[in-house]
Amino acid sequence: MVSSPMEAAHAAFWAKRGGQLFKQARHAASMNQRVLASVSGTSRTTLSAYEHGRKSPTLETAGRILDAAGFRLALEAKVEFAARAGDGRTFHVPSRLRRLPVAAALGVVRLRERVYDLADREARRAAYTVLLCEGEPQELLDHVDGVLLVELWGELELPEEIRAEWGPLVQEARREAGVMN
Numbered sequence: 001m002v003s004s005p006m007e008a009a010h011a012a013f014w015a016k017r018g019g020q021l022f023k024q025a026r027h028a029a030s031m032n033q034r035v036l037a038s039v040s041g042t043s044r045t046t047l048s049a050y051e052h053g054r055k056s057p058t059l060e061t062a063g064r065i066l067d068a069a070g071f072r073l074a075l076e077a078k079v080e081f082a083a084r085a086g087d088g089r090t091f092h093v094p095s096r097l098r099r100l101p102v103a104a105a106l107g108v109v110r111l112r113e114r115v116y117d118l119a120d121r122e123a124r125r126a127a128y129t130v131l132l133c134e135g136e137p138q139e140l141l142d143h144v145d146g147v148l149l150v151e152l153w154g155e156l157e158l159p160e161e162i163r164a165e166w167g168p169l170v171q172e173a174r175r176e177a178g179v180m181n
Contacts, residue, residue, distance in 0.1 A: 016053035018062065023051045025069040040068035081137040086161030092137050093165045097146030097173050105145035111135075118143065125152050132162055146173055 026036050037047040041064060049055035050065070057065065063073050080095045099105075106119040109127060112134070116127035131144055146169075153170045156163075 011056070012053065015056045018056065019051040019053040022047070022062075022065060022069075025066050025071045026051075028071075029069040031069060036065065036069055040065040079141060081140070084161070084165050086165075087159055089134070091133055091162055091165070092135065092140060094137075094140060094169065097144075097149060097169050098141070099147060100143075100145040104142060105148060109143050111139070111143075118148075121152075124148065125155055128152060129156055129158065132156070132158060132166060150174060150177075 026033065029036070031039075033044045033047050033051070037044040040047075042061065046055065047065070050057050059073070066073060077096060077098070079098055081092045082095075083090050083092055108115060108117050110116075111127060111130050114130075116123045118124045118127060128144060128149060131140055135144070150170050150173045158166075
C-alpha cells in the first residue's frame with residue numbers, strides 16, 4: 001500500500017515521538033539500551049531503531065518495553081486552547097482542565113520574572129491569577145492543576161471576561177466531582 005507524503009510525514013513524526021518516550025522512560029529507569037532490551041525481550045539494535053525513530057513498534061511491543069522500564073501506556077485526553085480577547089489583551093482558555101503530576105502541581109515556577117512556590121496556597125493563588133490572565137497554552141498545561149484551580153476559584157481576583165470564559169470549566173469539574181458551588 002502506497003502512502004501519501006502527508007501520511008509518511010505523520011508516521012515519521014509519531015515514530016520520532018515514540019522514540020523520545022522510550023528514551024525518556026529508559027533514562028528515568030536508569031537503564032542502558034542493552035539492559036532495557038534484555039528485560040523487555042527485544043534486541044538492543046531494535047530498541048535503538050525505535051528510540052531514533054527509524055522503526056515503529058506494535059502497540060503490544062511498546063507496552064512491553066515501557067512496562068519493563070516501570071511505565072505504562074495511558075490514554076490522556078487532548079487539551080486544545082482557544083485564544084480570547086479581553087481588556088486589550090489576549091488570554092487562552094483550555095477545552096478541559098487536567099490533573100498534573102504532584103511534582104508539577106506543587107513545584108516552583110518562574111513567571112514574568114517572579115518565582116512562585118505552588119505548594120504555598122497564597123503563592124499558588126498569585127501564580128494562577130497571572131497564568132489565567134497572561135499564560136501561554138504551554139504554561140497553562142505545565143502549571144495549572146484542575147483540582148487546585150477549582151479549590152482556589154472563589155479566591156482568584158480575575159477580570160470578568162476571564163472569569164466568564166474559565167467559569168464553565170470550573171463548574172463542569174465541580175459537577176463531575178459531585179461538588180455543589
